[in-house]
Amino acid sequence: MSGQHKILLLDDDQDLLELYREMLGRLPSRPLIYVATSGARAISLLESEPFALLISDLNMPRMDGLQVLTIVRRKFPHLRTAVMTSVVDAQFRARAYAMGVDLFLEKPNTSQEVNFFMDCIESLLGREVDGGFRGVQSKSLVDIIQLECLSQSSSLLKITNGPVVGKIWFQNGEVIDAETQDLKAEEAFRKILSWRTGAFEILPPEPMRTRTIFSSYQGLLLETAQALDEALAAPEMAGELTPPEEGGEPPGQAESPLARLAKFSGVEFVIKVPPDTLEFECWGAENPDRIASWVRQSAQRFRTLGDHLQAGQLNRLEGTGPQWSLALASREGTDLCVGFSRSMSQELARETMSKIVTRWVS
Numbered sequence: 001m002s003g004q005h006k007i008l009l010l011d012d013d014q015d016l017l018e019l020y021r022e023m024l025g026r027l028p029s030r031p032l033i034y035v036a037t038s039g040a041r042a043i044s045l046l047e048s049e050p051f052a053l054l055i056s057d058l059n060m061p062r063m064d065g066l067q068v069l070t071i072v073r074r075k076f077p078h079l080r081t082a083v084m085t086s087v088v089d090a091q092f093r094a095r096a097y098a099m100g101v102d103l104f105l106e107k108p109n110t111s112q113e114v115n116f117f118m119d120c121i122e123s124l125l126g127r128e129v130d131g132g133f134r135g136v137q138s139k140s141l142v143d144i145i146q147l148e149c150l151s152q153s154s155s156l157l158k159i160t161n162g163p164v165v166g167k168i169w170f171q172n173g174e175v176i177d178a179e180t181q182d183l184k185a186e187e188a189f190r191k192i193l194s195w196r197t198g199a200f201e202i203l204p205p206e207p208m209r210t211r212t213i214f215s216s217y218q219g220l221l222l223e224t225a226q227a228l229d230e231a232l233a234a235p236e237m238a239g240e241l242t243p244p245e246e247g248g249e250p251p252g253q254a255e256s257p258l259a260r261l262a263k264f265s266g267v268e269f270v271i272k273v274p275p276d277t278l279e280f281e282c283w284g285a286e287n288p289d290r291i292a293s294w295v296r297q298s299a300q301r302f303r304t305l306g307d308h309l310q311a312g313q314l315n316r317l318e319g320t321g322p323q324w325s326l327a328l329a330s331r332e333g334t335d336l337c338v339g340f341s342r343s344m345s346q347e348l349a350r351e352t353m354s355k356i357v358t359r360w361v362s
Helices: 014-024 039-048 065-075 090-098 111-125 141-150 185-193 217-237 257-261 288-309 346-361
Strands: 006-010 032-036 053-056 080-085 103-106 132-134 155-161 164-171 174-180 197-203 267-273 281-283 316-320 324-331 334-341
Touching: 006 014, 006 039, 014 032, 014 111, 032 039, 039 053, 039 065, 053 065, 053 111, 065 080, 080 111, 090 103, 090 197, 103 111, 141 155, 141 164, 141 174, 141 185, 141 197, 141 217, 164 185, 174 185, 174 217, 185 217, 217 257, 217 267, 257 267, 257 281, 257 346, 267 288, 267 346, 281 288, 288 316, 288 324, 288 334, 316 346, 324 346, 334 346
Parallel strands: 006 032, 006 053, 053 080, 080 103, 132 197
Antiparallel strands: 155 164, 155 197, 164 174, 267 281, 267 334, 316 324, 324 334
């Protein structure tokens, strides 16, 4: 029991506290959950024993969440902190991140939002506190970018790495531009992602910013990770570890076929399911086993229906769910499923899927 993480929940709504206590108690790490209905009570508990994480509401009487976080950051600098609030305000969000919170989340309402909240908290508990970017303790820059995109944010992420400053612009959860020194767009994004430490600020969005990046954020992150990994792996195999040349691409870089398909804007994930096997290829999906199972079952049912109606072979399926828009194409028994951002129009998703299928079969 002594090795269990301790989480302190702070909210003036007792019913919500009990609900969150029950939810968080089901996390795989089985943390111990404590609750407080006032800022003073929360600080007293933090002084009495060590905690791994404080999750605080913002809008509370007497001492609000930002006041509590200010005291906590000064008195307990290594404590992980998260804000969970129904107040959707860019200024609150920017102030909280500037104070060093690890997560800023809206209170979950749907099952998908609950799952996302639980995954974020479990990931936060499982991380070490050394390194990373100050402002989101123990998080890499990739984590920060993913949080901005998953929360459908419009913002400007300013990153300071010593004397060098980089900027990444987000619009409705998509990366639209980046710059650092004399680099622009994707080249700047890749350079910024090579930084391992620094400090960051979440600033208000710039609605008039011209879009120069059209690839999905997943594709950008994957390409950058591959380039960095291979740049380090090549000299290591030769017995010497050296960084890649400035501005150069690592030699012999081999991009996966699914990563090439995922470069189209709006693509969230790609899964390829071959016939007569339980194996599959996946890029970007958080729950690939479940999606692959759905693809197999759905494709088989429509093939059976097509045979019964003598309607010919299955070519394309399309559907819209609460989290993504899905498109499924079939070729010689192999099924390709692509998940698109829910904000993407059905017409644009259909057009993009046609381009993806053309590239897939070529």
